[in-house]
Amino acid sequence: MAKTQRLDIVTPEKVVFSEEIDFIVAPGVDGELGILPEHAPLVTALKVGSLRVQQNGKFFKVAVSGGFMEVKNSRVVVLADTAERADQIDVERAQAAKQRAEQRLGNKSAEIDVARAEIALQKAINRIKAAE
Incomplete structure (x- = not known):
């Protein structure tokens, strides 16, 4: 079975997403960051951009307008000012x-x-x- 990691996307108003994923690309302030399961711990600021999330082999986007991302123990937490799934x-x-x-x-x-x-x-x- 392929390894996954937990992704939690949270804004001040609500939890936008909280599920297991395969891979995420985030718009860090110093460039895009690709995060796979078991990535080294890190904390970074995010700029306005789109998270590209792979779940069960399919990609979707989440528009974020800044915030922070923490990666630790195969868990990614995005604390965003605003976040909205592309399909919404x-x-x-x-x-x-x-x-x-x-x-x-x-x-x-x-x-x-x-x-x-x-x-x-x-x-x-x-x-x-x-x-x-």
Whole structure:
């Protein structure tokens, strides 16, 4: 039997996923990290991106907007600011959020929080890409 590892994806609101998996690729702040069962212990910050998870030979994505990942004893815990499985993403809502962020960035008003608008744009684009 193939070895597996436990994956728990948790946000402040809920547990998004908690099952055995084969493999995960996560968007670490210093690059992508591939984690197999029995990986060496590590803790890393995550950036906005998609987790690519292999379970029973099939891949699925989870859009995350930052957080942390801990790997220890064939268990991966992702503590994410937000996390959403690709099959549950409302693409129309994500596209609307992308348009709003682009409009805010296009408006050169001093009242616009540019950093916040850029993060909103990154999150919306990430959700759209994950859903594809």
